Amino acid sequence: MGARQLFLQFADAHGYTRVARIQNPYNLLNLDFEYGLAEMALRENVGLIVYSPLAMGMLTGKYFHGDRPAGSRLDLFGRFFRYSNKRAQDAASHTRRCFESMASIQYMAVLRSLSAALLSPAPS
Structure with missing residues (x-):
């Protein structure tokens, strides 16, 4: 389980506001988001703010x-x-x-x- 998921669980357990968006590099040369975070983001309803699209x-x-x-x-x-x-x-x-x-x-x-x-x- 990654740090982002732990933070979401902590927020849920203690009544804090959940993370709404994450900002990661995502472009044709860097697809790391697809391998490590896309599934979690979709499941947890966390949006992506693309960093370095070009x-x-x-x-x-x-x-x-x-x-x-x-x-x-x-x-x-x-x-x-x-x-x-x-x-x-x-x-x-x-x-x-x-x-x-x-x-x-x-x-x-x-x-x-x-x-x-x-x-x-x-x-x-």
Whole structure:
């Protein structure tokens, strides 16, 4: 049993207000919430406030290929290494390629729809 569950039980037993939300990192590069807390949160009706949904900028493309723009978090605070290791870099690159592919497919579908509309005979 985790500390959060103990706190919930203590609150219930002594009439204290229960925890309503927890704040944990949760993004495409960090799914730890799914493995350790999602079931408890659902069972105990405790919501999640997502911390670091863009993986500290890694999922925006800011740090691709090891870039560290001046003034960025990774530039200013070297201790943030969770998303700057090779595994995270590779996962972010793969995620970016997936989103780019989806965007290309969507773009082509829009072009195809426009072409069909332009080439179809005008209603009489």
